[in-house]
Amino acid sequence: xxxxxxxxxxxxxxxxxxxxxxxxxxxxxxxxxxxxxxxxxxxxxxxxxxxxxxxxxxxxxxxxxxxxxxxxxxxxxxxxxxxxxxxxxxxxxxxxxxxxxxxxxxxxxxxxxxxxxxxxxxxxxxxxxxxxxxxxxxxxxxxxx
Amino acid sequence: xxxxxxxxxxxxxxxxxxxxxxxxxxxxxxxxxxxxxxxxxxxxxxxxxx
Numbered sequence: 099x100x101x102x103x104x105x106x107x108x109x110x111x112x113x114x115x116x117x118x119x120x121x122x123x124x125x126x127x128x129x130x131x132x133x134x135x136x137x138x139x140x141x142x143x144x145x146x147x148x149x150x151x152x153x154x155x156x157x158x159x160x161x162x163x164x165x166x167x168x169x170x171x172x173x174x175x176x177x178x179x180x181x182x183x184x185x186x187x188x189x190x191x192x193x194x195x196x197x198x199x200x201x202x203x204x205x206x207x208x209x210x211x212x213x214x215x216x217x218x219x220x221x222x223x224x225x226x227x228x229x230x231x232x233x234x235x236x237x238x239x240x241x242x243x
Numbered sequence: 244x245x246x247x248x249x250x251x252x253x254x255x256x257x258x259x260x261x262x263x264x265x266x267x268x269x270x271x272x273x274x275x276x277x278x279x280x281x282x283x284x285x286x287x288x289x290x291x292x293x
Binding site for chain 1: 246247250251253254257258261
């Protein structure tokens with residue numbers, strides 16, 4: 099006889115196949131922590147969400163700005179220098195897309211002394227979310243507990 | 244810098260190891276490394292004249 103909690107535990111250790119892990123990973127990229135939430139890793143999901151979102155909002159509060167490939171502030175810069183920060187920012191998923199649709203946070207505020215720190219926070223928030231998304235994929239395919 | 248180190252350490256700790264105690268220790272280690280290396284680099288830059 100297997101209790102409900104044991105059954106959930108066993109279910110958690112079953113590896114997903116097919117499109118499942120990819121969808122979990124995509125969900126984890128879209129909303130930080132959602133991939134882990136779907137895998138029932140409640141604690142990890144909450145920590146991921148709180149950590150990455152805190153980094154994103156602190157970045158904006160410090161005067162950092164989000165990047166686009168064709169934004170008005172980036173026209174004078176080489177494409178090679180414009181793309182990497184966009185890739186990093188894009189890692190945050192939905193928060194970046196919401197800001198893009200609402201046109202929030204894309205204006206450079208270089209006059210603020212903390213703006214470069216803010217940019218770094220915003221880039222690292224996205225990069226950490228890529229790692230979190232890959233972690234959710236690994237858990238989903240059974241590579242990690 | 245400390246805030247940055249703390250937030251990165253939290254996420255690294257969660258994804259880096261398998262058990263809770265390992266995660267906690269790894270997070271502390273990453274936090275200490277980020278903070279210490281940041282301080283060392285800051286002092287090195289302080290003494291560089293250019």
